[in-house]
Amino acid sequence: xxxxxxxxxxxxxxxxxxxxxxxxxxxxxxxxxxxxxxxxxxxxxxxxxxxxxxxxxxxxxxxxxxxxxxxxxxxxxxxxxxxxxxxxxxxxxxxxxxxxxxxxxxxxxxxxxxxxxxxxxxxxxxxxxxxxxxxxxx
Amino acid sequence: xxxxxxxxxxxxxxxxxxxxxxxxxxxxxxxxxxxxxxxxxxxxxxxxxxxxxxxxxxxxxxxxxxxxxxxxxxxxxxxxxxxxxxxxxxxxxxxxxxxxxxxxxxxxxxxxxxxxxxxxxxxxxxxxxxxxxxxxxxxxxxxxxxxxxxxxxxxxxxxxxxxxxxxxxxxxxxxxxxxxxxxxxxxxxxxxxxxxxxxxxxxxxxxxxxxxxxxxxxxxxxxxxxxxxxxxxxxxxxxxxxxxxxxxxxxxxxxxxxxxxxxxxxxxxxxxxxxxxxxxxxxxxxxxxxxxxxxxxxxxxxxxxxxxxxxxxxxxxxxxxxxxxxxxxxxxxxxxxxxxxxxxxxxxxxxxxxxxxxxxxxxxxxxxxxxxxxxxxxxxxxxxxxxxxxxxxxxxxxxxxxxxxxxxxxxxxxxxxxxxxxxxxxxxxxxxxxxxxxxxxxxxxxxxxxxxxxxxxxxxxxxxxxxxxxxxxxxxxxxx
Numbered sequence: 001x002x003x004x005x006x007x008x009x010x011x012x013x014x015x016x017x018x019x020x021x022x023x024x025x026x027x028x029x030x031x032x033x034x035x036x037x038x039x040x041x042x043x044x045x046x047x048x049x050x051x052x053x054x055x056x057x058x059x060x061x062x063x064x065x066x067x068x069x070x071x072x073x074x075x076x077x078x079x080x081x082x083x084x085x086x087x088x089x090x091x092x093x094x095x096x097x098x099x100x101x102x103x104x105x106x107x108x109x110x111x112x113x114x115x116x117x118x119x120x121x122x123x124x125x126x127x128x129x130x131x132x133x134x135x136x137x138x
Numbered sequence: 139x140x141x142x143x144x145x146x147x148x149x150x151x152x153x154x155x156x157x158x159x160x161x162x163x164x165x166x167x168x169x170x171x172x173x174x175x176x177x178x179x180x181x182x183x184x185x186x187x188x189x190x191x192x193x194x195x196x197x198x199x200x201x202x203x204x205x206x207x208x209x210x211x212x213x214x215x216x217x218x219x220x221x222x223x224x225x226x227x228x229x230x231x232x233x234x235x236x237x238x239x240x241x242x243x244x245x246x247x248x249x250x251x252x253x254x255x256x257x258x259x260x261x262x263x264x265x266x267x268x269x270x271x272x273x274x275x276x277x278x279x280x281x282x283x284x285x286x287x288x289x290x291x292x293x294x295x296x297x298x299x300x301x302x303x304x305x306x307x308x309x310x311x312x313x314x315x316x317x318x319x320x321x322x323x324x325x326x327x328x329x330x331x332x333x334x335x336x337x338x339x340x341x342x343x344x345x346x347x348x349x350x351x352x353x354x355x356x357x358x359x360x361x362x363x364x365x366x367x368x369x370x371x372x373x374x375x376x377x378x379x380x381x382x383x384x385x386x387x388x389x390x391x392x393x394x395x396x397x398x399x400x401x402x403x404x405x406x407x408x409x410x411x412x413x414x415x416x417x418x419x420x421x422x423x424x425x426x427x428x429x430x431x432x433x434x435x436x437x438x439x440x441x442x443x444x445x446x447x448x449x450x451x452x453x454x455x456x457x458x459x460x461x462x463x464x465x466x467x468x469x470x471x472x473x474x475x476x477x478x479x480x481x482x483x484x485x486x487x488x489x490x491x492x493x494x495x496x497x498x499x500x501x502x503x504x505x506x507x508x509x510x511x512x513x514x515x516x517x518x519x520x521x522x523x524x525x526x527x528x529x530x531x532x533x534x535x536x537x538x539x540x541x542x543x544x545x546x547x548x549x550x551x552x553x554x555x556x557x558x559x560x561x562x563x564x565x566x567x568x569x570x571x572x573x574x575x576x577x578x579x580x581x582x583x584x585x586x587x588x589x590x591x592x593x594x595x596x597x598x599x600x601x602x603x604x605x606x607x608x609x610x611x612x613x614x615x616x617x618x
Contacts, residue, residue, distance in 0.1 A: 014209065015182050015544045015545060016208060016209065016544045016547075017211065041549075067391075068391075074383075075384065079380075110577040111578065112340060115387045118406070118408040119406060119408040135211055137236075
């Protein structure tokens with residue numbers, strides 16, 4: 001059984017939607033931890049077929065960039081009937097993010113994500129780690 | 139902290155927080171609940187969200203929450219805002235991601251007794267015919283040109299193509315098509331998401347139920363609606379799927395960036411908005427209408443599949459008539475008399491059902507004498523209701539509740555009950571359950587929702603809409 005203390009995310013209480021808190025020591029780590037949290041929140045039934053999807057994201061600032069990454073992720077999950085478990089960043093600046101997401105086709109999502117919301121959205125750096133709070137409409 | 143002392147009791151089912159409660163409120167906040175239910179509302183952030191809603195530029199009279207209200211994002215679910223078009227805004231977040239999530243009810247001519255031996259087979263056949271979303275749902279992939287026709291033609295386009303009857307269009311809110319839709323304002327991303335999802339249920343609280351009319355409250359109206367005791371009916375609850383979600387995402391993000399240009403400030407970024415009459419606002423309205431049309435087409439295609447299943451059991455001559463189809467997440471233009479003047483407003487309803495009164499010109503001729511049919515789905519395994527719009531409903535911009543409303547998070551629901559236990563409980567009540575995955579069932583446990591009977595009682599006693607019939611489920615068919 002996975003040691004809960006090693007979890008880098010938390011599913012927060014929200015009466016209807018999926019609210020998560022995720023942390024990581026660098027950008028790539030936090031993005032990968034977001035995927036873990038989404039996996040717990042959506043509980044996909046995975047198939048064997050693998051998928052790799054490239055992404056190029058732009059944003060007006062770092063917070064916007066992260067939001068746009070999440071919106072792109074939701075789009076790709078729905079478009080490709082896939083769940084992505086790993087993010088690899090190839091290039092990143094304050095306003096641009098480029099890389100690939102790796103995952104598997106899904107039979108179904110137990111919970112479908114409809115959208116990423118700005119409600120209580122927070123992305124900040126505290127000491128040596130990034131912390132994200134986001135609510136997905138499900 | 140908001141507490142009971144901040145409220146003024148208007149009557150037993152209506153409470154008001156005055157405009158003076160917070161400096162940025164433009165109108166008072168009103169909530170339709172019983173005293174007992176008011177206590178429940180303090181549990182989450184829905185009242186803060188309602189107060190935020192009252193700050194929107196152009197909002198008229200009151201920001202309103204229905205008895206099923208609970209915390210969402212920006213507005214609470216169950217939120218209603220009438221925004222004056224001449225100087226107000228349009229806010230896609232105040233409509234939600236599932237644009238035109240809604241309900242329709244199909245009426246059979248059979249009673250429970252006549253259909254009982256075939257119910258299991260019927261439920262199986264419906265589950266086979268109606269794609270849930272993924273996998274089997276993706277057999278048909280429409281071209282972008284076909285999607286454009288659906289976006290601008292709605293349910294009407296599919297009926298013209300042979301996927302329904304002309305009465306289906308007449309018995310649908312807005313005749314299944316908002317005329318201000320314009321597919322050119324919908325992104326290619328949204329269209330791509332919609333190509334293989336027409337006629338699919340999706341997941342979450344979306345469902346199809348075979349129900350029976352358990353009780354009639356108003357014989358005269360029931361007769362006009364074609365309802366009778368023990369009648370078998372079929373309820374469909376779903377929305378605009380990935381296409382609608384993408385349209386909302388696109389415009390919320392675009393409007394976020396425009397707030398500075400228009401010098402608009404809102405207390406929650408998810409309310410991202412622009413002036414209704416701006417070019418961007420009009421584009422957003424047309425895109426939202428396109429997604430609404432897609433949702434009506436989606437429910438029309440599901441109706442086609444359900445009728446196919448029905449006829450395979452009961453024969454080609456048997457039929458399912460559409461009673462009505464109503465949206466509960468939508469932005470629409472409507473006219474009201476406000477301060478003695480006719481005023482056009484952009485009605486933002488997020489988890490609230492339109493309930494037009496008798497003689498309203500926008501309801502079908504066959505219902506005009508009695509009022510609009512209002513369809514309120516319950517949570518899984520509990521009752522649903524048919525109500526009728528009233529003239530008193532004008533105080534809430536002819537809006538009423540949209541369902542039971544959640545009280546427990548999905549996560550907490552999963553922790554408290556298993557899918558298998560739910561199936562057992564439903565089966566003990568004689569309800570057939572068809573689902574592809576047990577995992578999703580737990581999230582929708584009836585215990586995670588408010589009591590639908592209490593919620594409907596509030597809107598009935600408050601006069602926003604009146605009870606016509608109570609429906610109970612005989613078979614539940616879930617999407618994913």
